[in-house]
Amino acid sequence: MPLIPDTTVFQERLAALPVTSYQAGETVIAAGSRTDRLLNLKKGAVAIVKEGVEIAKVTEPGAMFGELSALLDQPHTADVRALANSQFHIADAATLLVQDPIALLYVAGVLARRLNGANQALIELKGQLQAGQPRSVIGKTVEKIEELLGASGASLVYAGYLPDPYA
Helix, strand or coil: CCCCCCHHHHHHHHCCCCEEEECCCCEEECCCCCCCEEEEEEECCEEEEECCEEEEEECCCCCEECHHHHHHCCCCCCEEEECCCEEEEEEEHHHHHHHCHHHHHHHHHHHHHHHHHHHHHHHHHHHHHHCCCCHHHHHHHHHHHHHHHHCCCHHHHHHCCCCCCCC
8 A cells, every 4th residue: 555645535524624715915924934834735836935936836736835934833934926816725733734644744745846846957957057957047047946846846746747838
């Protein structure tokens, strides 16, 4: 039996959680704030913005937000802004992660895949630097790393692999 559970089990549990809505342009999570919540995208589109730079757009239902803040017990590290009217399942982070091992494994899987993808992209970047690749090629790889580290990772869990955004 795989350690990471079938996402349908987690999605079924999410259905019981309250839903909150944000209008296009609204801030869902503000960098530096502490919400102690996990938000799971039900529908819509958001941008992840770090230090004024948009590092990812997320539209995949099931995308998780707030997990780093919850697990590291620190303020949120990026802004999440609604690009369209969006709905999220919302949960108290500590309660969900402590009381629901399926939720904890889901979040761990998202983070592990994100880290694995960033590691692979870093190896690619080092190879490009050693080979003297043009700045444009190196810049795309840096953007890929930013997306992998800033994205919520929902597509990573659903697809079971790391998509190449430049393929």
